[in-house]
Amino acid sequence: MNKQAMKEKLCAAIDARRDDIIAIGTKIFEKPELGYKEHYASSLVQQVFADLGLEYRSEIAITGVRAEMKGRESKAKVAVLGELDAVVCPEHPHADPQTGAAHSCGHNVQVAAMLGVAMALKDTGLMAELDGDVAFMAVPAEEFVELEYRNKLRNEGKIKFLGGKQEFIALGEFDDIDVTMMFHSSNSEKKIGIGGTSNGFIGKLIRYIGKEAHAGGAPHLGVNALNAAMLGLMGIHAQRETFRDSDHIRVHPIITKGGDLVNIVPADVRMETYVRGAEMDAIIDASKKVDRALRAGAEAVGAEVEIVQLPGYLPRYNAEALNDIFYQNAVALVGEDEVARGGHGSGSSDIGDVSALMPTIHPYVGGISGRGHASDYAIADPELAYIVPTKLMAMSLVDLLADGAAGVAGCQADFEPVYTKESYLQMWEELLNS
Ligand SMILES: [Zn+2]
Ligand SMILES: [Zn+2]
Numbered sequence: 001m002n003k004q005a006m007k008e009k010l011c012a013a014i015d016a017r018r019d020d021i022i023a024i025g026t027k028i029f030e031k032p033e034l035g036y037k038e039h040y041a042s043s044l045v046q047q048v049f050a051d052l053g054l055e056y057r058s059e060i061a062i063t064g065v066r067a068e069m070k071g072r073e074s075k076a077k078v079a080v081l082g083e084l085d086a087v088v089c090p091e092h093p094h095a096d097p098q099t100g101a102a103h104s105c106g107h108n109v110q111v112a113a114m115l116g117v118a119m120a121l122k123d124t125g126l127m128a129e130l131d132g133d134v135a136f137m138a139v140p141a142e143e144f145v146e147l148e149y150r151n152k153l154r155n156e157g158k159i160k161f162l163g164g165k166q167e168f169i170a171l172g173e174f175d176d177i178d179v180t181m182m183f184h185s186s187n188s189e190k191k192i193g194i195g196g197t198s199n200g201f202i203g204k205l206i207r208y209i210g211k212e213a214h215a216g217g218a219p220h221l222g223v224n225a226l227n228a229a230m231l232g233l234m235g236i237h238a239q240r241e242t243f244r245d246s247d248h249i250r251v252h253p254i255i256t257k258g259g260d261l262v263n264i265v266p267a268d269v270r271m272e273t274y275v276r277g278a279e280m281d282a283i284i285d286a287s288k289k290v291d292r293a294l295r296a297g298a299e300a301v302g303a304e305v306e307i308v309q310l311p312g313y314l315p316r317y318n319a320e321a322l323n324d325i326f327y328q329n330a331v332a333l334v335g336e337d338e339v340a341r342g343g344h345g346s347g348s349s350d351i352g353d354v355s356a357l358m359p360t361i362h363p364y365v366g367g368i369s370g371r372g373h374a375s376d377y378a379i380a381d382p383e384l385a386y387i388v389p390t391k392l393m394a395m396s397l398v399d400l401l402a403d404g405a406a407g408v409a410g411c412q413a414d415f416e417p418v419y420t421k422e423s424y425l426q427m428w429e430e431l432l433n434s
Contacts, residue, residue: 001129003402007329010394013120014387020119022386024048025112029379030094032086032101032108035141035164036153038063041084041111045138048115052122054136061159061167065138069118069127071401076132076408078400079174080393081182081351082114083107083142083164091375104377106185106368109385111138113183116390117397132401132408135177140164142350147205147272147310148256161311161428162203163350169357169421178408179322179359179400182351183389186364187372191338191384192330192392193364195323196316198345199248200352201276202287202431203310206253206294208232210303212260212267222265226258228303229269235293242289247282248346251275251290276348278315284431311428314352314418319359321414325407326361329395333388347372356418359411361396365389 001009014021024044031040042063049056049067056067063084085107090100118136121127127134141150141164150162161167168174186193208229213222236251243249253273259266275290277283291307298305323341330339351362367385370376379385400407419427 003398006126006129006398006402007395009124010120010126010398011391013123014116014390014394017116017119017123018387021112021116021390022382024115025108025386028108028111029103032094032096032103033084034088034099034101034146035085035143036062036150036159038084038140042138045111045115049118052118054118060173061140061164061171063140064164064168066173067118067136069121069134071127071130071132073131074133076178076401076405077135077176078132078397078408079135079137079177079180080114080117081137081139081180082111084111084138084140085143087143087373088145089373089375092377093375104373104375105143106379106385107142109185109379110182112386113390113393114138116386117394120390120394130398130401131403132405134397137168137173139168144203144274144312144348147203148270151205151308151310163313163353165350166311166353169353170425174354174357175421177358179411180354181361181393181396183363183365183393184349185368185385186366187368187370188340188364188366190340191334191366191388193340193343194326194330195318195341196343196345196364197278197318198316198352199250199276199278199348200280200283200315201274201312201348202283203312204273204275204290205308205310206271206273207306208269208298208303209306210265210267210301213265215263215265219265222267223303224265224301225269225303226266228297228301228305229255229271230297231300232294232297232305235296236290239286239289239293243286244282246278248278248344249276249282249286250346251286274312274348276346278344280314309432311432313348313350314356316349316352316362317355317418319361319411319415322359322361322411325396325399326363326392329392329399330363332395333391353424357421357424358417359415363392365392
């Protein structure tokens with residue numbers, strides 16, 4: 001069968017599965033869970049894999065799941081990813097009342113589309129025409145949140161990294177993968193955006209330690225850790241004019257604990273922050289300035305400060321041959337006028353880490369209204385949000401794995417990895433201990 005015929009067959013199978021795909025996304029949307037706690041979404045993925053007759057492994061990086069489909073030959077292996085976790089957005093109408101979690105980053109759509117690709121390949125029997133394998137990975141914890149909780153998991157030895165894909169890398173789940181694909185949903189003007197870059201970052205957990213005292217009766221006996229934190233924040237603001245526009249630096253701390261009781265001088269104040277940027281060198285430079293500012297706040301009032309450096313995410317790297325494959329299929333699906341290429345987003349994702357190791361693609365696909373990570377985030381166009389990306393990934397799998405997996409070979413020839421797995425793990429270790 002030629003590639004065009006295979007693509008048409010897959011797209012017809014995806015149309016036939018439209019209701020199943022959207023139903024999975026809706027179920028996950030209605031039961032949002034935060035990273036490394038996505039037990040419901042994980043069990044749903046396992047159920048679909050079981051229904052499709054696919055063997056799978058679960059509890060990878062706590063909640064992750066992986067299944068595989070074999071081609072007629074195994075000349076290459078492509079991973080299709082979907083993220084399991086939600087973000088915190090208590091004002092969202094579908095937020096979990098207990099945790100405040102809500103799917104206002106659209107990861108539910110990713111999981112549904114990943115499973116949609118598996119359904120289409122199974123329903124059509126087309127793996128028998130492809131010369132490589134496909135790995136389906138439901139990955140936990142893309143949103144880098146609840147730093148204190150995850151750092152505790154880290155100290156307990158349950159995870160090494162705060163991001164699920166990083167953890168999959170460390171666990172060896174990407175060792176046998178040649179090319180990785182996934183997408184994020186978006187509300188941008190054009191329907192599909194391909195080949196953009198994004199910021200990387202370092203995370204920080206900050207704790208100011210002062211001395212408690214009666215806030216009214218004897219504040220002179222205390223050391224006010226909240227004042228230390230405020231001065232630390234002011235110090236960070238004073239660095240901003242030194243950040244170059246081209247580095248896209250973003251520093252956005254929050255205070256997660258501001259004191260214990262209003263009539264006690266705050267002695268334990270905690271903050272979390274990211275230091276983001278477009279290149280690691282710029283991130284490291286900004287990170288040193290932020291640490292200096294934080295320490296100066298403590299120095300000013302005689303408090304102490306503890307700064308825990310956490311492995312954040314890498315900037316996103318592009319593989320142009322892979323972008324070209326997706327671009328052609330995107331144009332076939334939505335027309336040239338609706339496909340954007342390039343651009344820089346100052347957000348971050350752990351797909352950046354995967355993209356430093358192998359050809360990886362992470363397009364943005366529309367269908368969303370409202371703001372990302374906000375209460376008005378909604379799926380406005382289910383066809384565009386769910387069905388178009390499912391078809392885009394399925395069609396691109398044909399280009400990658402048909403004809404002796406020539407597409408994968410082309411992507412590899414075009415791509416220079418930034419790190420090997422070993423040098424990647426070593427880089428984070430050195431950075432965090434520096
Ligand atoms: Zn997000
Ligand atoms: Zn996201």
